[in-house]
Amino acid sequence: MCGIIGIVGKQNVTERLVDGLKRLEYRGYDSSGIAVLNDGKLERRRAEGKIKGLEARLSQDSLDGQAGIAHTRWATHGIPNETNAHPHFSGRVGVVHNGIIENFLDLRQEMSHRNFTSETDTEVVSHLVDELLGQGLTPKDAFALSLKKLKGAYAFGVIIDEHPDHIYCARAGSPLALGVGDDEMYIGSDAMALAQLSTKLIYLEEGDWAILTPESYVIYDLNDKEVERPITIISGGPAMAEKGQYRHFMLKEMYEQPETIGRTLANYIDEYRLVSNMPEALDFSEFDRVIIIACGTACYAAMTAKYWFEQIAGMAVDVDIASEFRYRKPVLAKRSLFIAVSQSGETADTLAALRYCKEAGVKTAALVNVMTSTMAREADIALPINAGPEIGVASTKAFTSQLTALAALAVAAGTSRKTISSEQQNELVKALIHTPRLVKQSLRLDADIEKMAFEFSKAKSAFYLGRGTQTPIAFEGALKLKEISYIHAEGYAAGELKHGPIALIEDGTPVVVLAPFDGLFEKTISNLQEVASRGARIMLITDPEGAEHASSLADDLIVLPKAADFIAPIVTTIAVQLLAYHTAVHLGTDVDQPRNLAKSVTVE
Numbered sequence: 153m154c155g156i157i158g159i160v161g162k163q164n165v166t167e168r169l170v171d172g173l174k175r176l177e178y179r180g181y182d183s184s185g186i187a188v189l190n191d192g193k194l195e196r197r198r199a200e201g202k203i204k205g206l207e208a209r210l211s212q213d214s215l216d217g218q219a220g221i222a223h224t225r226w227a228t229h230g231i232p233n234e235t236n237a238h239p240h241f242s243g244r245v246g247v248v249h250n251g252i253i254e255n256f257l258d259l260r261q262e263m264s265h266r267n268f269t270s271e272t273d274t275e276v277v278s279h280l281v282d283e284l285l286g287q288g289l290t291p292k293d294a295f296a297l298s299l300k301k302l303k304g305a306y307a308f309g310v311i312i313d314e315h316p317d318h319i320y321c322a323r324a325g326s327p328l329a330l331g332v333g334d335d336e337m338y339i340g341s342d343a344m345a346l347a348q349l350s351t352k353l354i355y356l357e358e359g360d361w362a363i364l365t366p367e368s369y370v371i372y373d374l375n376d377k378e379v380e381r382p383i384t385i386i387s388g389g390p391a392m393a394e395k396g397q398y399r400h401f402m403l404k405e406m407y408e409q410p411e412t413i414g415r416t417l418a419n420y421i422d423e424y425r426l427v428s429n430m431p432e433a434l435d436f437s438e439f440d441r442v443i444i445i446a447c448g449t450a451c452y453a454a455m456t457a458k459y460w461f462e463q464i465a466g467m468a469v470d471v472d473i474a475s476e477f478r479y480r481k482p483v484l485a486k487r488s489l490f491i492a493v494s495q496s497g498e499t500a501d502t503l504a505a506l507r508y509c510k511e512a513g514v515k516t517a518a519l520v521n522v523m524t525s526t527m528a529r530e531a532d533i534a535l536p537i538n539a540g541p542e543i544g545v546a547s548t549k550a551f552t553s554q555l556t557a558l559a560a561l562a563v564a565a566g567t568s569r570k571t572i573s574s575e576q577q578n579e580l581v582k583a584l585i586h587t588p589r590l591v592k593q594s595l596r597l598d599a600d601i602e603k604m605a606f607e608f609s610k611a612k613s614a615f616y617l618g619r620g621t622q623t624p625i626a627f628e629g630a631l632k633l634k635e636i637s638y639i640h641a642e643g644y645a646a647g648e649l650k651h652g653p654i655a656l657i658e659d660g661t662p663v664v665v666l667a668p669f670d671g672l673f674e675k676t677i678s679n680l681q682e683v684a685s686r687g688a689r690i691m692l693i694t695d696p697e698g699a700e701h702a703s704s705l706a707d708d709l710i711v712l713p714k715a716a717d718f719i720a721p722i723v724t725t726i727a728v729q730l731l732a733y734h735t736a737v738h739l740g741t742d743v744d745q746p747r748n749l750a751k752s753v754t755v756e
């Protein structure tokens with residue numbers, strides 16, 4: 153959420169800053185900007201909208217400088233326009249910021265004698281540093297003292313006109329990495345932004361701040377004490393993920409799922425011995441309870457895992473939305489394992505929940521896609537999903553990999569807690585091994601689903617129903633539809649509809665029913681009939697046996713391959729992803745970068 157990048161060196165930095173911004177665009181794309189120091193003078197270009205707008209601006213009016221900072225924005229305070237776009241300038245100081253300054257109104261009040269030009273919280277930072285410089289403080293002291301006055305979450309890059317060879321930066325609550333080069337130093341919101349610039353990264357810790365020159369960097373901790381932080385070598389400069397033959401990243405990422413699920417599995421099972429293969433640090437016999445915390449799509453993976461851990465491992469499971477968790481002061485039972493589920497590993501609320509549990513002495517694990525992320529670094533155990541970079545803002549392959557990893561963890565839990573026999577373990581692992589093949593077969597329904605999506609895209613509102621492990625997939629199907637097609641959609645446990653929402657069903661309302669032929673099939677079909685008899689247009693997503701029993705009840709029918717009950721939710725996911733995707737394409741929305749969204753949500 154908001155991406156920042158900075159370079160201080162001896163050559164022109166503009167082009168490389170723009171390249172870095174493109175790598176960060178997934179973090180927000182409502183405006184962008186770049187500022188450089190040119191002969192000791194601050195100059196900037198900013199543009200509303202995506203980075204291509206900024207490129208167009210730069211092509212008319214270029215910028216040269218050997219130190220610069222750049223930003224791609226996801227608006228929090230102030231509408232997305234050029235005036236509110238970063239970098240913000242005040243006197244001698246230019247700043248880019250990711251996060252929220254919670255006490256910005258108080259600071260604005262204190263500095264009411266100054267001329268504020270934007271509606272942002274960020275602008276107080278440039279004013280603060282400039283004000284302190286005006287009082288005669290050195291840039292280092294002005295920056296350090298400014299940080300002490302700020303409340304909230306931030307990652308900053310700051311340049312000052314009288315100090316052209318320096319970038320000042322800080323991190324508290326929002327991610328920031330330093331990159332070490334030859335005669336150049338860098339800052340960036342993530343490793344991907346810096347991938348083309350440096351393979352030597354330093355992840356700043358909470359409260360750290362630093363001063364960079366082309367040849368050096370000095371890092372200070374929360375107490376302004378000079379500190380060393382380890383250098384992480386990242387495997388060198390991966391090319392920016394490409395769409396290849398696919399029209400959208402989302403489509404490409406959906407098609408990658410047979411492979412990504414296979415990669416996830418390779419971490420957690422031994423396919424020859426048909427047993428789960430867990431990291432040594434994770435012994436489920438030490439725990440009676442699991443607390444799984446996540447946001448959005450990742451939370452639906454967590455909700456599915458609740459069924460698995462309860463049924464397979466007999467463990468009590470609490471699942472909560474991260475933004476609610478710590479504010480309700482949860483009672484944390486002894487012998488609990490906390491699992492944060494997060495594609496990015498940076499989501500502010502999930503990270504805060506992890507820290508809350510860690511402080512309370514609970515053992516923590518982070519199931520993440522980005523292994524260099526803050527969660528992976530701070531949790532006691534980092535659990536990879538290995539789905540590879542996910543660029544489409546709507547999560548697809550990360551979700552099915554999260555499900556796969558959680559399913560394998562549940563089997564491991566059942567095994568070490570002895571709630572399943574070794575034969576049962578073998579059966580469950582076998583089911584997992586079949587997942588990539590079944591997902592591949594499900595993707596072959598693409599063209600059929602595309603046709604059905606045409607009618608579906610005319611809807612104003614849609615419902616998704618499921619039971620058991622299909623319930624969270626109904627939630628996910630509805631979320632995918634709303635976020636990329638902007639059609640209002642709700643997912644419900646099928647049995648819950650008659651407790652109120654059924655009032656919304658009228659002639660032609662589309663209802664997507666997820667009903668593989670399992671132990672709950674008949675009950676789900678009864679719920680289907682309740683809505684069908686009130687005029688709903690039914691899209692039934694089932695398997696061959698389910699189709700045999702209920703195809704006559706469906707207006708549209710999607711027949712997925714037969715899957716074991718255990719992994720059926722992963723297979724059903726493919727159908728709801730394709731349905732949302734094709735609906736959005738029919739409607740002509742921006743599938744990979746839907747309005748108002750950002751991929752990595754680093755503010756609360």
Ligand code: F6R
Binds near residue numbers: 495631
């Ligand atoms: C929806 C989506 C979001 C994320 C959520 C959590 O398609 O991608 O709901 O799942 O913002 O993000 P991570 O997994 O990075 O913590």
